[in-house]
Amino acid sequence: MMNIALIGNPNTGKTSLFNNLTGSYEYVGNWSGVTVEKKVGLFKNGKDQLIDLPGVYSLNPLSKDEGVVTNFFLEESFEKLLNILDASQLRRNLHLTLQLLEYGAPVTVGLNMLDVAKNRGIQIDIEKLSKSLGVHVAPVVARSGKGCKELAELATGEATVSSEKTLVYYGKAIEEGILQLGQKLNGRTRHPVRWLAIQLFEGNPYVKTYLTTFLPEAEIESIVDSVTVAQQQQSGGIQALDQVIHRKRSDAIEKIVSAATTIPVDGKIPLS
Numbered sequence: 001m002m003n004i005a006l007i008g009n010p011n012t013g014k015t016s017l018f019n020n021l022t023g024s025y026e027y028v029g030n031w032s033g034v035t036v037e038k039k040v041g042l043f044k045n046g047k048d049q050l051i052d053l054p055g056v057y058s059l060n061p062l063s064k065d066e067g068v069v070t071n072f073f074l075e076e077s078f079e080k081l082l083n084i085l086d087a088s089q090l091r092r093n094l095h096l097t098l099q100l101l102e103y104g105a106p107v108t109v110g111l112n113m114l115d116v117a118k119n120r121g122i123q124i125d126i127e128k129l130s131k132s133l134g135v136h137v138a139p140v141v142a143r144s145g146k147g148c149k150e151l152a153e154l155a156t157g158e159a160t161v162s163s164e165k166t167l168v169y170y171g172k173a174i175e176e177g178i179l180q181l182g183q184k185l186n187g188r189t190r191h192p193v194r195w196l197a198i199q200l201f202e203g204n205p206y207v208k209t210y211l212t213t214f215l216p217e218a219e220i221e222s223i224v225d226s227v228t229v230a231q232q233q234q235s236g237g238i239q240a241l242d243q244v245i246h247r248k249r250s251d252a253i254e255k256i257v258s259a260a261t262t263i264p265v266d267g268k269i270p271l272s
C-alpha cells in the first residue's frame, strides 16, 4: 500500500480528479489545527491511497489553512505525489510544481483543462513538457474521467520518478546558502536540504520552526542574513530573497513553457 498525495493550485480540478480516481471507500476528517477537510480515498486498484491536499499556489503558506500542505510535507509520510496542473495556466501552476520537484519525491503530473487551453489556441507538447520537468506528464479530463485510468496507472505504478534535474539555479548567494545550511544540518534531517533551504530563504515559517529542532534559531537567522547580504552584494541593490527566488522560478518556467507550447500566431489569446 502506498500513500499518494494529490496536490495542485486551487480550481485545477483536484476534487473532480479525486472523485474519478478513487472508489467507494473514503475517509473524511479534518487536518489537525484547522477546519480544512481531509479526504483519503482508495484508488480503484484497491491498494493505494490518495490523500487530497488543500489547493495552494506555493508551499510557502499565506494562511494557516495553507500551512496544512507544508506541515504534511514536513511531518507525514507519503511515497509519491500526484500534481494536477491547469493546462491553460501553466506559467502560474508550475511555481508549485518546481517546489515539488525540489522536494525530490516521485511525481506524476496530470495535465487537466486541456480543453480550456485548446479553446484559447494554446497547444502543449506533452512529451516536451515531460522531458523538461523530468517526470511523467499525462493528459486528463478530470471532469469527465477521460484519461484517469492511464493517469492512475502512472501514479501508482513502478514508473513514477523523481526529477533528477536541478531545474532552477538560484544564483551564487542562494546556492552557497543552501550548501551552508547543509553543512550545519550535517545529514540530520530526512528532508532534502535544498528544498528546506529554499523554503527557509523564501520565508516559510513552518520550515523555519522545523529547522529549530536541529539548530538554534539565532544560527538559522544568521544563515538567512548572510545570504541576504551576499545577494545584495551580488545584485547591487536591496532585494528580498523571496522575490529573487520567485523571479528565478519564473525565468525557468518561461523557458519550459515557451519550449513546450505554441500560442496563436497573432499572439492574441481569445477570451473563452
Ligand code: GDP
Pocket (backbone or CB within 6 Å): 008, 009, 010, 011, 012, 013, 014, 015, 016, 017, 055, 112, 113, 114, 115, 116, 140, 141, 142, 143, 144
Ligand atoms: P478544485 O478546486 O481543484 O478541487 O477543482 P474542482 O474539481 O472543484 O474543479 C473546478 C472547476 O473546474 C469545476 O467547475 C469543474 O467542473 C471544472 N473542471 C474540472 N476538470 C475540468 C476539465 O478538464 N475541463 C474543464 N473545462 N473544466 C473542468
Ligand code: K
Pocket (backbone or CB within 6 Å): 010, 011
Ligand atoms: K473549487
Ligand code: MG
Pocket (backbone or CB within 6 Å): 014, 015, 016
Ligand atoms: Mg476541491
